[in-house]
Amino acid sequence: GAGVSQSPSNKVTEKGKDVELRCDPISGHTALYWYRQSLGQGLEFLIYFQGNSAPDKSGLPSDRFSAERTGGSVSTLTIQRTQQEDSAVYLCASSFGAGTSSTDTQYFGPGTRLTVL
Amino acid sequence: AQSVTQLGSHVSVSEGALVLLRCNYSSSVPPYLFWYVQYPNQGLQLLLKYTTGATLVKGINGFEAEFKKSETSFHLTKPSAHMSDAAEYFCAVSAIRTGANNLFFGTGTRLTVIP
Secondary structure, eight states, X not given: OOOOEEEOSEEEEOTTOOEEEEEEOOXXXXXXXXXXXXXXXXXXXXXEEETTSOOBOTTOOSTTEEEEEXXXXXXXXXXXXXXXXXXXXXXXXXXXXXXXXXXXXXXEOOOEEEEEO | OOEEEEEOSEEEEETTSOEEEEEEEEOSSOOEEEXXXXXXXXXXXXXXXXXXXXXXXXOGGGOEEEEEGGGTEEEEEXXXXXXXXXXXXXXXXXXXXXXXXXXXXXXOEEEEEEO
C-alpha cells in the first residue's frame, strides 16, 4: 500500500508569509507525528496526534506554529509569519497505534523542504 | 528526560569492512531505542528497535545493535559494509514510558562506503 505522503516536496517563501504543509498518513494509522530536521539541530519533535485525543503540542517551538488533523486522517502544519530560522525539512510520520509493539513503528514521509528567504 | 548522542557525524569504511556507528542514550526511565536510516531524498526507514527482552537486536540489511545498560549504549554494527549502505543513520530513544510517544533523535551519522 501507499506510504506516508507529504506535499509540497519543496516550498520557498518570503519572510513573514504563512505556509501550510500537508501530510497524508498511511490509511488506518491512528497516530501522526510532525518532526523538523534542520542543520545543526537534527530531528526535533513538533507535535503528535492520537485518534481523537487532544494533540501533544509540547514540541512546537513558538505560537507561530500550529497543526490540525481533520477527520483523523490528513494533517496540516501551519507556520505563520515565517522566519529564516524556520527553514528546515519538515517530516511527517504515522503509526498504527501509539505504543511499542511491532505495529506501532513510525513510518516517515519524504518530507517538505521549506526555505524562507 | 530522554536524549541520544551519536559519536561521529561522519564515518567512512571500506567496502567489506566492519561498520560501527555509536549511540549513547540518556533516559530517566528504561529506554526504548531505535535506529533509522535515511537515504538521499528519502524519508526515514526503521532499521531495528529495542523495547524489552533480548538485548541483541537484529534488523534489516544485515544490521544489528546491542543494548548495553551498563554503558548506556546502543551501537549499530554490520560485519561487512556494502556500497548500498551509504546513507545517514539516526539513533533515537522513545519517550513512551513517560507517557509521551515521540522520538528523540541524535544528530545523525553519515556513512560513506569506499570501494
